[in-house]
Amino acid sequence: MAVAPPLLRVEHLTMRFGGLVAVGDLGFTARRGEITALIGPNGAGKTTVFNCITGFYKPTEGRIAVVHGEAGLWDELEALTRRGDRHLTLANGGLFLLERMPDHLVSRQAKVARTFQNIRLFSGMTVLENLLVAQHAPLMLASGFSLLGVLGVASYRRAERAAIDKAKHWLALTGLLDRADEPAGALPYGAQRRLEIARAMCTDPVLLCLDEPAAGLNPRESAALNELILTIRDRHATSVLLIEHDMSVVMEISDHVVVLDYGVKIADGTPEEVRNDQKVIAAYLGVADDEVEAVEAEVGL
Amino acid sequence: MALRAARDAAIWGGVALAVFVPLIGLQAVQDIRGELRLDTRWPLLVVLVAMVVGGSLVNSLLIAPWRERRGRRVPHENAALARAAAAFGRWFPPFAVGFVIVFPFLALWLTGMQGSVKWIDNFGIQILIYVMLGFGLNIVVGLAGLLDLGYVAFYAVGAYAYALLAKEFGFSFFTLLPLAGILAAFWGIILGFPVLRLRGDYLAIVTLAFGEIIRLVLINWVPVTNGYAGISGIPRPTFFGIPFNASDEGFAAVFGLEFSPIYRGIFLYYIILALALLTAFVTVRLRRLPIGRAWEALREDEIACRSLGIDTTTTKLTAFAIGAMFGGFAGSFFAARQGFISPESFTFMESATIVAIVVLGGMGSQIGVAVAAVAMIGGTELLRELDVLKEVFGREFDPTQYRMLLFGFAMVLIMIWKPRGLISSRAPSVFLKERKAVAGSLVKEGHG
Incomplete structure (x- = not known):
């Protein structure tokens, strides 16, 4: 099987908060059409990496690049970096330097969407409204930046109908179609998690960043979530970057796993490789590398 | 329960008395020679304290039990009420x-x-x-x-x-x-x-x-x-x-x-x-x-x-x-x-x-x-x-002077009755099948 071209490339990413190095010189690649998992013990810096990728933090050092379309655009990376521009957009794709873009442009232009570890839905708005807010940019354009929309032109009504159809598609996929008119805040926890994924997908992302999507889900919901993530990867030309503690999710669906500990990458490979990596086991057990066998014997692994 | 009500009323009466003696009971007036004289208004004081005691008794003997009964009652007639509210919302x-x-x-x-x-x-x-x-x-x-x-x-x-x-x-x-x-x-x-x-x-x-x-x-x-x-x-x-x-x-x-x-x-x-x-x-x-x-x-x-x-x-x-x-x-x-x-x-x-x-x-x-x-x-x-108020509070009562006070009371009462405003539910801007109002408790107030 040919290796898929890279979609996201993180190089020398460092994030310092005062004296604390949350992420130190991290580099990894997420490939197109793959599910890349970012795992590590609590406090390893996974969410910090997410916040850097999605523009919520400005990294202290490093480069984060995303390519749309033609993989040959990667050759332009050095030139673009030197030029000091944020992005290069051509007819056959685009190259985006995420560390240079503010958060809302990371979503709007670079098409990188995210969910949050602690769910952030618009709880007082209905499920359908949540999904329409996610389509803000195209609808704003269709409404002539509100000027035509206030006059009630037909083209805006058509655009809104199309947006509702897209929302319905995602509601059907996440099993929320019957609850479309209910307030998001009234949904049960698992449904809120799915809605947040649906909302992120309504921005038409090329890369979807999921921050612990299985947290707090029961095994059945967790299995349904796996299905949903696989559907997103296989049918919607969206690659997935995943932070997850639930190993059943990580090992089952990931194509590629990156392991962080104390902000440093300690392993990078297929799920099988990572599962048997001494350093990873040591980090998860919280002991030094050479003590792993002793501890494993102790706990009966 | 009656004992409890009496005790509450006595406490409230005591507090009211302590507050109202200097505020209402005593009044400094200037007499004809321009000297300050301390006047007393005991009848008015008694009326006000009696009002407080009476109010407390009414509250604990009548209103509180009624509220409790109402709270316990299963809301069975809500469907009709909701329909009426919806019709009102549409026609108003x-x-x-x-x-x-x-x-x-x-x-x-x-x-x-x-x-x-x-x-x-x-x-x-x-x-x-x-x-x-x-x-x-x-x-x-x-x-x-x-x-x-x-x-x-x-x-x-x-x-x-x-x-x-x-x-x-x-x-x-x-x-x-x-x-x-x-x-x-x-x-x-x-x-x-x-x-x-x-x-x-x-x-x-x-x-x-x-x-x-x-x-x-x-x-x-x-x-x-x-x-x-x-x-x-x-x-x-x-x-x-x-x-x-x-x-x-x-x-x-x-x-x-x-x-x-x-x-x-x-x-x-x-x-x-x-x-x-x-x-x-x-x-x-x-x-x-x-x-x-x-x-x-x-x-x-x-x-x-x-x-x-x-x-x-x-x-x-x-x-x-x-x-x-x-x-x-x-x-x-x-x-x-x-x-x-x-x-x-x-x-x-x-x-x-x-x-x-x-x-x-x-x-x-x-x-x-x-x-x-x-x-x-x-x-x-x-x-x-409102000249009616003159009949209630006496000849010298000028409602225009008290309007802000009365108004403040009214606002406090309304905010207790409806903490999120008169219309607290939110109408969704778009719907798929049915427009359901969003309960006010789910709607955030913003960070401002």
């Missing part, structure tokens, strides 16, 4: 609009030429100005969730823009109306920039300061604004060029009517009604557009907004600008109606009143804001009229 707005359209003629018919001036001018126009201000502020506070305590600044900008430009250049009201709106929107953006990064209490304080800055500039920039003395002789709006005066070219003469100030009143009433309806219409439309949904999403969760590609900077600025624009319209109308403006009209009290209207009405609800404006402004005006 068109009925209310119809009523305000025929209101001046109703007032004329019921109270005659002379009597109706008060109803149309003091009540109708005054209330509609505040309805419009409430609608405008509702965009900023109710939809975008940004608490703006300096809204009166934009009202002032609109009023002074009209007054100065009309006097200096002689432009007509209808040319200056949009211009005043644009100027106010511009100042809305000016205010928006520094407060973009602020949230909650900090935002409220900076907007409050902004309102005061505008007022102080109006006071101190004497060459332009004439300071405290204000601007008088502001040109009045004309009926397509026909002025409302007693001259031969006046409205009454041209239409062969007997001269009366009421025609101008009716004309102004319909202008402000049209402006208020326009504001309501635009707000309703905006709520269903992406910009309106972005405002509400901003109120719910700003970080999630940014993760969805919404530029929160422009979203906040448009909320400030559009809210300010409607404030500017209302301001220029105010100047045109009064014919005289001074910084006294634009104090913090005005901002507070408008915020109170929005909060009382239920943040984000058009109908709620309109009803709250009628209650707040109409209520304070009505308290001037």
Whole structure:
């Protein structure tokens, strides 16, 4: 099987908060059409990496690049970096330097969407409204930046109908179609998690960043979530970057796993490789590398 | 239970006695020789303490058990009640609009030429100005969730823009109306920039300061604004060029009517009604557009907004600008109606009143804001009229002196009864199958 071209490339990413190095010189690649998992013990810096990728933090050092379309655009990376521009957009794709873009442009232009570890839905708005807010940019354009929309032109009504159809598609996929008119805040926890994924997908992302999507889900919901993530990867030309503690999710669906500990990458490979990596086991057990066998014997692994 | 009630009543009576002895029981009066003398008012004290004790007994023996019973009862008749509420919700707005359209003629018919001036001018126009201000502020506070305590600044900008430009250049009201709106929107953006990064209490304080800055500039920039003395002789709006005066070219003469100030009143009433309806219409439309949904999403969760590609900077600025624009319209109308403006009209009290209207009405609800404006402004005006209160509290009782106090009590009671405003539920802007109101407890109040 040919290796898929890279979609996201993180190089020398460092994030310092005062004296604390949350992420130190991290580099990894997420490939197109793959599910890349970012795992590590609590406090390893996974969410910090997410916040850097999605523009919520400005990294202290490093480069984060995303390519749309033609993989040959990667050759332009050095030139673009030197030029000091944020992005290069051509007819056959685009190259985006995420560390240079503010958060809302990371979503709007670079098409990188995210969910949050602690769910952030618009709880007082209905499920359908949540999904329409996610389509803000195209609808704003269709409404002539509100000027035509206030006059009630037909083209805006058509655009809104199309947006509702897209929302319905995602509601059907996440099993929320019957609850479309209910307030998001009234949904049960698992449904809120799915809605947040649906909302992120309504921005038409090329890369979807999921921050612990299985947290707090029961095994059945967790299995349904796996299905949903696989559907997103296989049918919607969206690659997935995943932070997850639930190993059943990580090992089952990931194509590629990156392991962080104390902000440093300690392993990078297929799920099988990572599962048997001494350093990873040591980090998860919280002991030094050479003590792993002793501890494993102790706990009966 | 009776023992408990008696004990509570005794405690309340004791507290009331302790508070009221110095406040009510003793009174310092100056006698004829100009000496201070201490008078006592024991009967009044006894009446008040008895009222407190009686109230406490009524509460613990009658009201509290009733509330408990009601709380325990399974809500079985809610379906009928909900249907009635839904029908009311559907029919009330068109009925209310119809009523305000025929209101001046109703007032004329019921109270005659002379009597109706008060109803149309003091009540109708005054209330509609505040309805419009409430609608405008509702965009900023109710939809975008940004608490703006300096809204009166934009009202002032609109009023002074009209007054100065009309006097200096002689432009007509209808040319200056949009211009005043644009100027106010511009100042809305000016205010928006520094407060973009602020949230909650900090935002409220900076907007409050902004309102005061505008007022102080109006006071101190004497060459332009004439300071405290204000601007008088502001040109009045004309009926397509026909002025409302007693001259031969006046409205009454041209239409062969007997001269009366009421025609101008009716004309102004319909202008402000049209402006208020326009504001309501635009707000309703905006709520269903992406910009309106972005405002509400901003109120719910700003970080999630940014993760969805919404530029929160422009979203906040448009909320400030559009809210300010409607404030500017209302301001220029105010100047045109009064014919005289001074910084006294634009104090913090005005901002507070408008915020109170929005909060009382239920943040984000058009109908709620309109009803709250009628209650707040109409209520304070009505308290001037209530001679009935004289019968209750005695001859010397002057209701106008107590109206703010009574009004404050009324507000406290309403906020206890309906903590999220008169209309607390939120109507969704779009629906798939059925429009279900969102319960107020789920709707966030924003970080402002």
